[in-house]
C-alpha cells in the first residue's frame with residue numbers, strides 16, 4: 001500500500017546548489033512528489049519541529065543550522081515510503097553512510113547532512129502537518 005513520508009532538503013544542500021540533484025535521486029528511487037515548497041524558518045519554528053530532540057546537546061546548534069537559510073520541505077509518496085527514504089538518505093553521519101546514498105553524496109557533516117526524513121508513521125504525520133495544510137496535499 002502506498003505511504004506518505006516527509007522530507008526536508010536542508011540549508012547546507014540548498015546553499016551548495018544540490019537541490020535539483022537530490023530531487024532527481026528521490027524521483028529516480030520511485031517517490032512521487034506530492035508537495036514541495038521553498039521557505040526559511042525561524043529558530044523557534046525549527047525548535048518546534050525538532051522538539052523531540054530538545055534535551056540533546058546538539059539541539060541549539062541543530063536549530064540554528066536549520067534556520068540559517070532556505071529549505072525545501074517535501075511530502076513524498078510510494079510503497080514503504082518511510083523506510084525506503086531512510087535507506088536512500090543513508091546514516092545520519094555521512095562518514096558512516098553507504099555508497100550511493102544521498103548523505104554519502106551530498107552531506108558535509110553529522111549536522112549539515114543534506115536531508116531529513118521521517119522515522120515512523122506518527123512522526124511523518126506530525127511533520128507533514130507542521131509544514132503543509134490539507135489543501136496543499138489534495
Ligand code: GDP
Nearest residue numbers: 058061062091092110111112113115116117119
Ligand atoms: P536523522 O533521523 O538521521 O536525521 O538523525 P536524528 O533524528 O538522530 O537527528 C536529527 C538531526 O540532528 C540529524 O539529521 C543531524 O542534522 C543532527 N544531529 C544528529 N546527531 C548529531 C550530533 O551528534 N551532533 C550534531 N551537531 N548534530 C547532530
